[in-house]
Amino acid sequence: MSTFTIILEFFRDVLKQPALLMGIMALIGLVALKRPTFKVMTGTLKPILGYLMLGAGADFIVANLTPLGKMIEEGFHITGVVPNNEAIVSVAQKVLGIETMSILVAGLVINLLIARFTKYKYVFLTGHHSFFMACLLSAVLGASGMKGAELIFIGGFILGAWSAISPAIGQKYTLKVTDGDEIAMGHFGSLGYYLSAWVGKFAGKPEESTEKMEVPEQWGFLRDTTISTALTMMIFYLIAAFAAGASYVNTLSGEMSPFLFAIMSALKFAVGVTIVYAGVRMILGDLIPAFQGIATKIIPNAIPAVDCAVFFTYAPTAVVIGFISSFIGGIIGMLLLGTAGGVLIIPGLVPHFFCGATAGIYGNATGGRKGAALGAFVNGLAITFLPAFLLPVLGQLGFQNTTFGDADFGFLGILLGKAYDAVGPAGIYILVAILVIVLVIPNHIKTKAHAINNVQG
Template identity: 30%
Template sequence: MDILMRAWSYFATNILQQPAFMIGLIVMLGYILLGKSWYDVLAGVIKAIVGYLILTVGSGGLVSNFRPVLVGLKDRFNMDATVIDPYFGQNAVTAGVEEVFGKGFGNAMILLLIAFVVNILLVRFSKITKMRALFTTGHVQVQQASTAYWLILFACPFLIKNDIGLIVVMALVLGLYWAVGSNLTIKPCQELSDGGGFCLAHQQMFGIALNTWLAEKLFGKKKNGKKVKKLDDIELPGFMSIFNENMVCTSILMLIFFGIILCVLGRDYLVQQEFMAEGQSMVFYVIQTCLYFAVYLAILQLGVRTFVTELTESFQGIANKLLPGSVPGVDCAVAFGFGSANAVPIGFLAGFVGQIIAIAVLIVLKSPVLIICGFVPVFFDNATIAIFANEKGGVKAALILPFLSGICQVFGSAIIAGWAGMAAYGGYLGMWDWAVVWPVMTAVMKFLSYAGIAIVVIALLAIPQIQYRMDKKGYFLMTKDYEAYKELKQAKSK
């Protein structure tokens, strides 16, 4: 048993929690199952790993460059608040779970392993479960396993002394969430990428599915035979035509947005925190910092183009031999390589406005929990939602739905972080699913005990069954042969 745990620990630390190597392993296995030559396998693995590392540089640069700017507002004005951010949330669990529940954080990694096995089994028996997506984003799995560990301990105190029962319940709920949530994003992703052969496995999977549906139903209806106007369809007059260029649009919007925040923080604070060098020009510091947003976004999109082709092609080997009809679930940033590029900064800004308004309401109402914006939720949630919303519902959807998402992130996080006790440790995961879906599931399990656990499990199992019954002919065809699926869809629309 000790040898198995060491092997798992090595795999989890060096591969599962390192998405680039996890993707490389999947590509290698897929190409081997397809019967590719060794040099084609090697080339594919290298391109997949390097592509994902490029994506990581882009997304990591965005986070590291701008998280201190938003968190700086907390320090600058001495506010005792909870930061909604996956890394702050994970740190809160690490710091407080033993103190609050008397449980070690190491159990969260055992939870991750069993939940991942649950996800694989659910996909393996897709004919019964109707689940087709394998969650492959290991760093996200670690963050979610941490927060789920705390929430389920809070919701099910009757299981604290029953270690085996606790781990089984946690792994079943989390594994189902991974499988069901990523499965919900298959249709939006296939339509966005024209059969790209991937789905999203991140922190806003239910949010993507719901907002894509709302965008189509509320904003996507054609009027007088005219198509819904999308962001790329807008022809700006005169000097405003420069905003048609994504890089220019992103740079100017971020210069205005972050420039204001940096000016509010002030030169003295920026120098004190070593963001700025003594004697450096404030004007050029602000310009450079804000323009890095466009730089990192371009790097991220390059990474997407590099590794997605290898992953989707190689995954056919896994889908054909091991997990029939399945697709890999990848980081939400992959969506930035598709759809309207301008949806990314627009969604981010709309979501941020929603968050600021919601935070102002918390202050006015003297909420016991005050929220500070985290860069990861406000950017990656809302930019991703805007891409799908714009695709289905056009400009209005790309503005309104991320705005509402920002409100949900703040209010939902304030409620669950305060109620479950995580606010006292300064952080909560805070992304869409964890501000909306998980608080509901936590409440059901908390108030209904064992019956609540059963209700959550049954509800999650029912979702893909409902999806399947709504489109029996196209459901599995969508992942096996997308061109045939499009023909089927066109035939139905006539």
């Protein structure tokens, strides 16, 4: 292996780590602000450690959702495709490793250039999602016949452009969620969250927030997010365990009693959510102040676009409501696909938890508890039908048994695939031209804020 390849792989691995990206951005911002050395050190390390804590909590959640998903499939006799970003990326990397890596690097550079020279001031910091999108683009563009420098440049541009445009699309909703905090959504489930917010405003009133729900004194303990999450998930796990049967659950639980295993898994899930919250607080406490250095000295008015889990602390009750509502939407979507004779998309608990929870938060911001429930339900339908329609596009490359789970992947993949089917490679270039126009036009229009849509409406 050559030295150049080793260096390239090192940088690829760095760019895939959101924790390091956040740390690098914080370091640049603090140095630009000329902070003392000790503040630079602590201000750089805290976002890194906070994101690692968030990641540890997310891993704990995923580990304990896996047996729940297996029990549901066994207990209710469901077979089909489970959307999973990590699974399809691991398959695709064997075929498209170099292309994906090159698109990832090009996309990050183009995102920074767009933030510097246009009104799309959003710097996308969720590195693993950039990596997933780079993989999708290499697969879809490769299927269209592109290769080499053409594939890397077009893929990198689309990745960089969408990394700047997708946070801007729903920034007015994000400002409602955060009550004006200067962060944006940096997660490629964003279209589902914005759809939830749009639907939410027709469902209820924002002042009827999930966080203001009146709870009788004897039920006051439910206001503790960890407790309410634990109790809710215990019901889920026990139902699934009873449906699957003790003999099957024994294959998952080892020597532990099957129903005790279900209860312990639910409690561990709640602990994972609590770890995520603690990590989020550490990130926000230091990243936003440090980012002001970038926003004032390097990329004027830059706004960090961060992972969806960062928003969980803004409406913890909506997290639980959103997850349950999205999952119900996924079940109904699966049944509708089955009735229509399509491929069954089994509700993946990981996308329905993270994306559903975030959709609940956005729906709550515009429509209160009714908005949280209905908005997340619609998100559940979206992340069921979009992966189903994306399957044929990816199937050309032999990925028939898995697909991407989050809304933006489905939307962009289907759009690019249909554009190519309609007019060949020219369809891809037409979409690229549209992105260029979308990026350039706002520079010639007077807007209320320096960044597109960064005004709370």
